[in-house]
């Protein structure tokens with residue numbers, strides 16, 4: 227199948243988000259593949275000097291949204307392509323190069339799709355979409371539907387996604403000799419330790435709000451009272467109100483020592499994708515699936531955020547997880563089921579047709 231040949235090319239072209247040249251290269255390759263299959267031609271556009279793949283309408287009613295960057299540094303996922311039976315493995319194959327290609331092959335089946343539909347793939351999704359966020363929000367405001375080609379959950383659509391916040395706390399103490407006169411210092415390590423405990427208490431397991439202290443650095447040498455400590459915190463929640471609660475609590479944190487200085491950077495990154503934004507499209511999807519003789523697709527809420535979160539926050543109807551069927555996003559066993567590709571393309575084609583009818 228041509229789609230599998232093209233998938234191999236896209237996956238073997240490694241494209242970690244941090245590598246701008248590689249991201250440009252993968253967009254150029256995606257354009258080449260699209261132009262072999264679609265008319266009019268796809269284009270490379272730039273948003274805050276980030277390359278973005280764009281095919282179709284400049285003012286789309288239906289946006290097929292994806293990304294071509296991956297979390298895998300070059301050479302960290304080897305081999306970059308392998309097939310065993312029905313399973314194909316490779317860096318970014320599931321998240322979400324297969325989903326991107328399924329979108330290309332779906333619009334290929336729809337005459338004049340370019341008049342109402344756009345396929346857009348960014349290259350900074352895995353690092354928070356700071357460069358492409360404004361574009362996604364702007365387009366989502368006027369679109370009637372944003373279909374996100376991120377990986378499915380065992381074939382299910384994603385109708386809920388947690389929102390995320392990211393913070394870094396810098397704790398400024400004062401250095402002094404740990405042996406001679408530690409009392410003259412302000413120990414940033416013990417100060418940040420107290421903060422870690424406070425921060426962890428902000429989680430709310432009942433509501434699914436997680437608050438996880440992650441990376442921590444403190445001190446310089448073993449015989450110096452540490453002058454500086456830093457702490458990264460990862461927060462996720464299904465509810466915007468919860469993210470706001472945690473945000474204000476983190477901004478109110480104080481050091482124990484009166485002369486220690488606490489500095490907080492970061493904030494709410496992606497708002498949650500809530501059912502209110504997804505339920506309409508999900509119902510349409512199930513109707514379409516039934517009409518073309520497929521079993522019910524199903525829906526799931528998941529922890530990870532995507533660009534669908536931004537689209538929903540901008541007011542668009544969104545449905546996520548319409549991409550590949552497989553497993554292991556961001557994991558060493560990242561893989562897809564090759565046999566699922568034709569039915570996913572068929573479903574997506576019928577879904578788009580329904581959305582742009584009349």
Ligand SMILES: [Zn+2]
Nearest residue numbers: 321322351376
């Ligand atoms: Zn992704």
